[in-house]
Amino acid sequence: MKGTTDAWELYNLKSSGVPESWNNGxxxxxxxxxxxxxxxxxxxxxxxxxxxxxxxxxxRFGLMITPVKVLNPAHWxxxxxxxxxxxxxxxxxxxxxxxxxxxxxxxxxxxxxxxxVDKLRNYTREAHERGIKVKLYYxxxxxxxxxAEIWALRSxxxxxxxxxxxxxxxxxxxxxxxxxxxxxTGNA
Numbered sequence: 001m002k003g004t005t006d007a008w009e010l011y012n013l014k015s016s017g018v019p020e021s022w023n024n025g026x027x028x029x030x031x032x033x034x035x036x037x038x039x040x041x042x043x044x045x046x047x048x049x050x051x052x053x054x055x056x057x058x059x060r061f062g063l064m065i066t067p068v069k070v071l072n073p074a075h076w077x078x079x080x081x082x083x084x085x086x087x088x089x090x091x092x093x094x095x096x097x098x099x100x101x102x103x104x105x106x107x108x109x110x111x112x113x114x115x116x117v118d119k120l121r122n123y124t125r126e127a128h129e130r131g132i133k134v135k136l137y138y139x140x141x142x143x144x145x146x147x148a149e150i151w152a153l154r155s156x157x158x159x160x161x162x163x164x165x166x167x168x169x170x171x172x173x174x175x176x177x178x179x180x181x182x183x184x185t186g187n188a
Contacts, residue, residue: 001030001044002060021057024049087126098127101137109144111137 003019022028027047035041044061051057081095084104102110106119114120114136124134143150153160 001028002062004058004060019060021059022046087123087130087132090127090132091130096131097133097135099135099137107136109146110142111139111144113144113147115146 001019001022003016004021005016022044024046027049028045029047030045031043033041033043044059046057046059078097079095081090081093081098082101084100084106085098087098090098100107100120100123102108106116106123107114108116120136127134143153
């Protein structure tokens with residue numbers, strides 16, 4: 001049950017307190033019951049109350065339906081290593097999954113492109129021979145300026161790249177005064 005404003009908090013109670021629309025002076029609540037195998041009934045209520053003509057109440061709620069799939073029992077045996085290190089070091093420390101992030105010799109740039117394919121292949125082969133899984137860190141939030149597609153995407157204007165406060169492309173920093181804290185260089 002949520003209050004009248006959005007908040008990043010999971011239950012929205014720390015800063016806002018118990019939502020009065022739902023709470024109603026302690027008369028409200030939530031009851032959960034398993035009706036049959038695989039069926040759960042949620043009853044949310046605010047209790048008896050008197051409303052004046054024209055008075056509005058807002059009843060907001062959020063559902064966190066989990067789990068979406070059965071947890072793999074092997075999960076409890078996964079040990080992650082979040083750094084590019086020699087496979088022997090990873091194995092010695094008991095990790096069985098390596099996350100290769102960027103800014104190292106195997107993955108020099110964020111996300112894409114993966115330019116060091118031979119090094120990645122050899123490293124992964126060595127890890128697999130020791131029973132260690134290798135994952136490459138990859139997200140869609142950032143794109144390296146080494147990606148071949150960057151200029152094609154840039155040519156689409158603000159269809160792909162957002163414009164406005166907080167969204168600046170590197171060459172928009174040109175011709176800024178040093179007092180602004182931006183570097184004054186040529187085109188990026």
